[in-house]
Amino acid sequence: MVGNEEGGFSLLEESLGYDRLVVVDSIMIGDALGTMTRFGLKELARTIHACSPHGMNLATVMEFGRRQGLDVPEETIIYAIEVRDVLTFGERPCPELELMVDSFAETIASEIFPD
Numbered sequence: 001m002v003g004n005e006e007g008g009f010s011l012l013e014e015s016l017g018y019d020r021l022v023v024v025d026s027i028m029i030g031d032a033l034g035t036m037t038r039f040g041l042k043e044l045a046r047t048i049h050a051c052s053p054h055g056m057n058l059a060t061v062m063e064f065g066r067r068q069g070l071d072v073p074e075e076t077i078i079y080a081i082e083v084r085d086v087l088t089f090g091e092r093p094c095p096e097l098e099l100m101v102d103s104f105a106e107t108i109a110s111e112i113f114p115d
Contacts, residue, residue, distance in 0.1 A: 008061030012072065016065070021073040022112060023058065024104070027080035034100050035082040036107065044078060079108055 015021040027037065044059040058076070065072040081104065084094060092098060 008056050008058045011058060012061050012065045012070070015073050017071050018073050020075040020077065020112075021062075022108070023076065023078045024108065025078065025080050026083040026086050028083060028086050031082040033082055033084060033094075034097055036104060037080045037082075038111070039078050039080070041076045041078075077112070079104070 011021065011023065029037075031037070041059045041062060044057065058078070062072055062076060081097065083097065093101070
């Protein structure tokens with residue numbers, strides 16, 4: 001798990017040498033609690049700005065690594081799960097989402113590792 005203070009640079013460091021990076025994160029866009037949205041860096045790149053709650057946007061960090069000649073993953077998949085609060089950090093999700101964790105994991109695994 002990457003802490004909020006480490007953000008994208010830790011993800012960059014941890015992902016070097018891999019073909020694919022899969023990120024599961026929280027999001028608040030007004031969907032129903034537990035709605036899972038899948039997107040890639042191209043969609044995330046539209047949100048690039050100097051500062052975010054994670055210190056720097058993941059798309060910016062990965063592009064930085066690529067321009068530095070680092071062996072960054074060719075593919076990044078982001079699974080964003082709708083939550084009630086993206087500013088409070090903890091070890092566990094809210095009770096309603098905790099009941100959905102196995103379902104999220106099964107969905108993600110089936111998409112990443114199809115038969």
